[in-house]
Amino acid sequence: MKIIGTFAETRALATGAVGLVPTMGFLHEGHVSLMERARRVCDTLVASLYVNPTQFDERGDFDRYPRDLDRDAAIAAAAGVDILFAPDDDEMYPNHPVTAVSLPALTDRMEGAHRPGHFEGVATVVAKLLAGIQPQTAFFGRKDAQQLAVISSMAADLSFPVDIVGGSIVREHDGLALSSRNIFIENRDAACTLSSALMTAADAYERGVVDGAELESLVVETVKGADVEYVELADARTTERLVSLDRPAFLAIAARVGSVRLIDNVFFSGSPLAADRGTNLDAPSLLYGQGDA
Ligand code: PAF
Numbered sequence: 461m462k463i464i465g466t467f468a469e470t471r472a473l474a475t476g477a478v479g480l481v482p483t484m485g486f487l488h489e490g491h492v493s494l495m496e497r498a499r500r501v502c503d504t505l506v507a508s509l510y511v512n513p514t515q516f517d518e519r520g521d522f523d524r525y526p527r528d529l530d531r532d533a534a535i536a537a538a539a540g541v542d543i544l545f546a547p548d549d550d551e552m553y554p555n556h557p558v559t560a561v562s563l564p565a566l567t568d569r570m571e572g573a574h575r576p577g578h579f580e581g582v583a584t585v586v587a588k589l590l591a592g593i594q595p596q597t598a599f600f601g602r603k604d605a606q607q608l609a610v611i612s613s614m615a616a617d618l619s620f621p622v623d624i625v626g627g628s629i630v631r632e633h634d635g636l637a638l639s640s641r642n643i644f645i646e647n648r649d650a651a652c653t654l655s656s657a658l659m660t661a662a663d664a665y666e667r668g669v670v671d672g673a674e675l676e677s678l679v680v681e682t683v684k685g686a687d688v689e690y691v692e693l694a695d696a697r698t699t700e701r702l703v704s705l706d707r708p709a710f711l712a713i714a715a716r717v718g719s720v721r722l723i724d725n726v727f728f729s730g731s732p733l734a735a736d737r738g739t740n741l742d743a744p745s746l747l748y749g750q751g752d753a
Contacts, residue, residue: 461537463529463544467592470545476503480595482586485509486526486640487535488747490630493739494599495539497627502597507536508545508589510552515581521721526640535746545593552588560584561618563610566699570712571606571723574689582607583614590620597623601630602736603637605710605725609699629724629738631655632745637724637738643747644720650685651717657682658726661711662735665728670705679713686715686722696729705733 464470479502481494491507498505509532516522529546536544561583566572572579590598598615600608612624630638635655636648645651657679664678672693679691692701696708705711705728712725727736 461541461544463533463546465547466551470506470543470593473543474504474506474593478502478504478506478593478595480589480593480598481507482589482598483507483509484511484525485532486528487532488638488640488745489741490601490603490638492535492539493630494601494627495536495541498597498599499540504542505540506543506545506593506595507541510547512581512585514584515578517575517578526643561587561614563613566610566613569699569701570690570692570694571714574714579610583610586611587614587618590615590622595622597625599625599627602626602727603629603724605712605727606699609697628736631738631740633741633743635740638745638747639722641720646718647685651722653682653684653686654713654715654722654724658711658713658724659737662726662737665705665735672702672704675705675711679711683715686717689714
């Protein structure tokens with residue numbers, strides 16, 4: 461695996477069908493599952509590693525975001541990545557850019573409403589990665605379900621010749637959705653109530669409950685010890701709030717547990733609609749140490 465800092469060199473080395481897994485590093489099995497999936501269908505697998513300052517709405521969150529290039533390089537190499545694209549700020553944002561990508565219709569709710577400017581930062585940096593690396597396929601986790609909708613629409617609207625693929629959530633053995641920020645969680649029991657609340661709602665859907673407000677209430681009532689910011693049943697493509705679970709959708713939650721802000725969701729897709737609850741690991745994830753091996 462090569463670690464490369466420029467778009468030009470990455471493009472020069474990436475041949476055949478190029479797959480891209482964009483990340484902000486501090487990799488875990490959620491990223492690895494996307495890399496392994498990409499590896500199976502691509503000739504050259506590029507993973508990007510860049511903690512993008514423009515998508516952080518809180519300076520403190522950006523400053524404390526975990527960073528460890530050696531650890532990430534070892535995990536990416538083991539997952540079959542050919543090129544780890546790790547640019548610096550000058551490569552990503554030369555000359556004080558005046559261009560930004562925004563999708564107000566998809567970002568005025570949920571994460572967009574609670575994190576001003578976040579999705580403009582995400583859409584812009586992903587557009588730059590797609591333009592600069594020119595992959596045929598790019599892979600994103602479904603944990604950031606609204607982000608996946610934003611990126612899919614952005615890529616289609618701007619005519620990027622790329623397939624955007626979403627991968628299922630990977631969870632710790634106790635159900636907590638993997639996130640690089642999990643290492644800061646102090647009250648694990650409270651954090652785990654987010655996923656158990658979503659699973660309670662997925663159980664209810666499987667018993668025939670399709671009313672959006674009822675599913676949302678079930679989640680709100682089941683979460684304990686967390687400050688809930690929102691719970692919403694949203695159309696998977698448009699992110700509009702749904703009255704009834706009658707099309708591809710995700711039931712999303714955002715909550716603060718102590719100083720950590722967590723998001724999670726259960727995705728409903730296919731025909732007939734089925735809940736994608738994600739996959740639980742058997743043992744603690746790479747976030748808790750084995751990545752150093
Ligand atoms: O999901 C993430 O890690 C980031 O939002 C992404 C897509 C890499 C853009 O910085």
